[in-house]
Amino acid sequence: MRVAVFSAKNYERALLNELNAGHGHDLVYFDALLEPETASLAAGFPAVSVFVNDAVNRDVLRSLAQGETKLVATRCTGFNHIDLEAADEFGIRVVRVANYSPNSVAEFAVGLLLALNRKIHRAYNRTREGNFKLDGLMGFDLVGRTVAVIGTGRIGTIFARIMAGFGCKVIGFDVHRSAEFEEIGGRYVDAKGVEEADVISMHCPLTPETYHIVDARTLGRVKTGALLINTSRGGLVDTDAAIDALKSGRLGGMAIDVYEQEADLFYRDLSSAVIPDDVIQRLVSFPNVIVTGHQAFFTREALETILGTTLASISEFEAGRPLAFEIAAPGRARG
Structure with missing residues (x-):
């Protein structure tokens, strides 16, 4: 054919x-x-x-x-x-x-979390320029921390299993409960449960019901300094609200492999072009933001x-x- x-x-x-x-x-x-x-x-x-x-x-x-x-x-x-x-x-x-391979996305999300928390991206750039100081590179131990998994399907559950292996407490948000998620110690909570989370990781599909599921209201509830990871779909997160939360310090950092307006950017080499998207330009300028080009599956x-x-x-x-x-x-x- x-x-x-x-x-x-x-x-x-x-x-x-x-x-x-x-x-x-x-x-x-x-x-x-x-x-x-x-x-x-x-x-x-x-x-x-x-x-x-x-x-x-x-x-x-x-x-x-x-x-x-x-x-x-x-x-x-x-x-x-x-x-x-x-x-x-x-x-x-x-x-x-x-x-x-749901492992590919789940493992990449963990990689983003580790890089964001321990400032690995910043350390890499510093040492290439001969700067070996540790100022500004402090992270936190993951053991004992609470990780919120939004979407507990196959990818979300694998991510949760890995985080449980780090010694994290895992909470879940999903309209459909996963027995496997609960077997690894996952606990389902309502929307207010996000207040407990030190890390929030997105693993649900983009539907009319999940569009901007993480918005200004949600971000207003999160624990100060929480980290947000999104390897699912850009539209799950209200990017403008996330920027405001980063600026206020409510979000301690964000790592995204997806972006609401990615169709005009991702899978292209724009290194010699002037990128007209002010939002993505703003995001990549933040020291506590990591952006990758939809490669978690790769x-x-x-x-x-x-x-x-x-x-x-x-x-x-x-x-x-x-x-x-x-x-x-x-x-x-x-x-």
């Missing part, structure tokens, strides 16, 4: 070509993001593969349908970038990657699973078999 693959980087292309040997699809790569201005590139392709920052909105889906596209396969778990109701209206089926194991699952879903569609990882609009049964 001919597949238009948008936003595929060189490392993805090499691995897709390797894994595609067992599927035989005709993969055509486009450097551009999928958006209304580029959707015409997919004309004549029965299947389109996208990534997290491609804008698969109503206008794009209408254009894809006009070009006879019947399947959108997103190479990620989240699907907030896809208008599922419009896809259903235009007769386009959608598949995602439901599971890959391990060999995770990428192989992501791309292998995507190709398998396309093969299922081509063969007319049930789609194991289909996602549908609310109220519509999976086909």
